[in-house]
Amino acid sequence: MLASSPMPNLRLVRLLWAILISHSLLFAPLLLAAAPMEPLNIVVTIPVLKDLTEQVGGPHVRVTSLLSGYENEHTYSPKPSDLVAVRKARLLFEVGIGLEVWVSSLVKNAGGASLRVVTTSKGIALLRDRPDHDGTAHAAEEDERGNPHVWMDPENATTMMRHITEALIQVDPAHATEYRTNQASYLRKLDQLRGDLSDRIARVADRRFIAHHPAWPYFARRFGFQIVGTIQPQSGSEPSALHLHGLIAKIKNDRIKVVVSEIQLSQKIPELLAKETGARVLVLTTLPGGLPHTDTYLDMLRYNVLQLANALDPA
Ligand SMILES: [Zn+2]
Structure with a gap:
């Protein structure tokens, strides 16, 4: 007959104990790890x-x-x-x-x-801000090491x-x-x-623009744009009248079509340049979220490159 001796029951109890103990031992750390950790x-x-x-x-x-x-x-x-x-x-x-x-x-x-x-930024090769067309030697930005953008x-x-x-x-x-x-x-x-953005830029013949503050040299180098002048010779400093006259002459003589401004800065001087020369002001952003459709870094990159390409080369 089945289970006539007490042995199987005893074995069963031992087995159950063994299972319980091993489970609690096994699962204790798992439970700890699986507990919702604060971000x-x-x-x-x-x-x-x-x-x-x-x-x-x-x-x-x-x-x-x-x-x-x-x-x-x-x-x-x-x-x-x-x-x-x-x-x-x-x-x-x-x-x-x-x-x-x-x-x-x-x-x-x-x-x-x-x-x-x-x-x-550790390990990134830095660009230095170059002397501008009017011969003013522009100091590197806030730091001697190079441009921080x-x-x-x-x-x-x-x-x-x-x-x-x-x-x-x-x-x-x-x-x-x-x-x-x-x-x-x-x-x-x-x-x-x-890759997609490079394909678009490849069709743009004239890639020159005037920048508002020195935020764009890394961007320009990567995508093959050319910065031919900068409104703020140093980040945060206002340009002199002489500097602005030089920019106006340059835009006219070299037929520069686009002045890139930024949503974080005043549009007064870019608009003045546009009024004096007929160039177009294009407002971009150096920080994601500054403009609609720039919420992420990828969105911002796409927005800046495509807007600039379209402004330079209205197909
Ligand atoms: Zn900046």
Whole structure:
């Protein structure tokens, strides 16, 4: 007959115990790991860094950008809410190269002991601002090291994203694979877009433009545009009357068709140049979110290149 001896029952009890114990041992760490972990608090200086960080970090990061996209990155002054954000942050991503002159005091005043500041431009070859056509030697921007607007070139944005991914992995190694996968899929999209944009620019014959502030040399070099003059010889400084006269003469003599301004700056001088010369003012953005259809870095890149190509070469 079945189970006439007590042995099988005893075995069954032992087996059940064994299962219970092994399960609790096995699953205890799993339960801990699977428990919803708070996302990492991260502060970035400008919106392009927020986008890149969210692309890699997905649901595991909570990113606050100090600039929203409408402010001037050179003259920003931190708000009380910025202090709060920095106080809570584990990581702070900046561009560096003297762009965010206002960030170091913020970190000193509000940064916790565990806050790590990551300079995402590390390793990028910098361009220096050149003397302009009127012979004025233009100092490099806020910093002697070179022009800080590196993110305007997608190749540099790739380097910046790699720094971000590395930092996320160091702070949160549990999601390393996910971060690497996200980075790879984003960089594929970026490559695809670069190819599409290059195809469009290839059909533009005259690629010369006047820039408003020195934010465009990396962009111009990457996409084959040519900056023939800059309204602000240095970021944040107003041009002299002499400088403007020189620009007007240049636009007329060389038949320059486009003055690129930026939504973050005053349109007064670009409009004056346009009125004097018949050139067209095109308002672009150096920060994602500054204009409609520029919410992400990819959107901004597409918008800036296509608008400029269309303005130079109205097909
Ligand atoms: Zn700038």
